[in-house]
Amino acid sequence: MSDPTLLVVDGLKATYVHAITALHDVGFTLAEGEIVALLGANGAGKTTVLKALSNLLSAARGQIRAGSIRFAGRDVTATRPADLVRAGLVPVLEGRHCFPSLTVEENLISGGLGRGSTRREIAADLDKVYAHFPQLAEKRRTASGLTSGGEQQMTAIGRALMSRPRLLVLDEPSMGLAPLVVQDIFATLQRLNREEGLSLLVAEQNAAVALRVAHRAIVLENGVTVLSGTAAELTARDDIKAFYLGHKAPVPVPSRASSTPAFAG
Structure with a gap:
């Protein structure tokens, strides 16, 4: 039986201009036919990861310092971007x-x-x-x-x-678009996955829409993978809801028997 894992990112570290560290330790996998969301605030490292996956980091004066990226068994860092596209790894860059x-x-x-x-x-x-x-x-x-x-x-x-493509890699597809347009685009992506088995890696700040269609999600913070799990698991977490989905975390209620203020500094 063939390995269903399509993409493997392991211990990825990257810099810009050989001085500015952008990624410290990023790792995740993506299986054939899976939708994976790459979440994180602005500057977390999402775009750097996607450029590294497409072997386009050098065009932005970036360098992979450590780690490995394999797509369908192929060493991405040793493959020209055009050859990656022909092999089925196709990026949709930020900015339309x-x-x-x-x-x-x-x-x-x-x-x-x-x-x-x-x-x-x-x-x-x-x-x-x-x-x-x-x-x-x-x-x-x-x-x-x-x-x-x-x-x-x-x-x-x-x-x-x-x-x-076998794997479509999208960087912030919702950026600057009206909610109804975003909804239509993500519905189409989900349909392509469901009906044609297209694998998708979607980097998004709009975690709410990404988690609605993804099977799994990875959270980046300051260039490090800090959290991963199924979309349902991450959606249920209070910290994810508060930080990425705009829901307020529950406020602790002080005990009547306690005379200590609940938020004493």
Whole structure:
């Protein structure tokens, strides 16, 4: 029986400009067909992890100092980013990166060309993307730079899907988008996982939406993995609810018999 583990990150340490430590000790796994949420506040190290996974850290003047990353048995650090995409590890970077002067459809086609798809495969994949994101079909001839933020995010995800990923890696897909648009995008991602078995790693500050669709979650704090578990387990924790979901932790009630103030400093 083949190993169902698709991604293994072990003891990852990383710096920027050989001086600023960004990751101290990050480790987790992701199984085939799983949705894993990578949670943490701004600056926790989520983007650095995703750039390391895609072997794009050097482009941001970053360096992996220790640890290992393996995707489908392949050493990520020894594999060119373009070859990782062809192997099925496809990133969707933060910021809704599109070619603004190209139409929506031209942006999508570029994802298929990067993979080396045939004309017939590109046509079939376009139909699938438009089925998942009907709004893009309506804007297919519109320059991406003239579309809404939500449509640009859909285009970026659609372009990644044109590469036929085994693992889709998304960095803050909800950032700057209206709640209804975020809900639609995450519903589509969940459907892709359920119906096509697509594996997903989603880095998010919006823990509420990420935990609703994820199977498991990892929490980063100051570049260290501090917590991991099923989405249900993390959602039930008071500290996670207070810090990431905006719920107030229960306030302790002092005993009537005690004369000591409950919050004495």
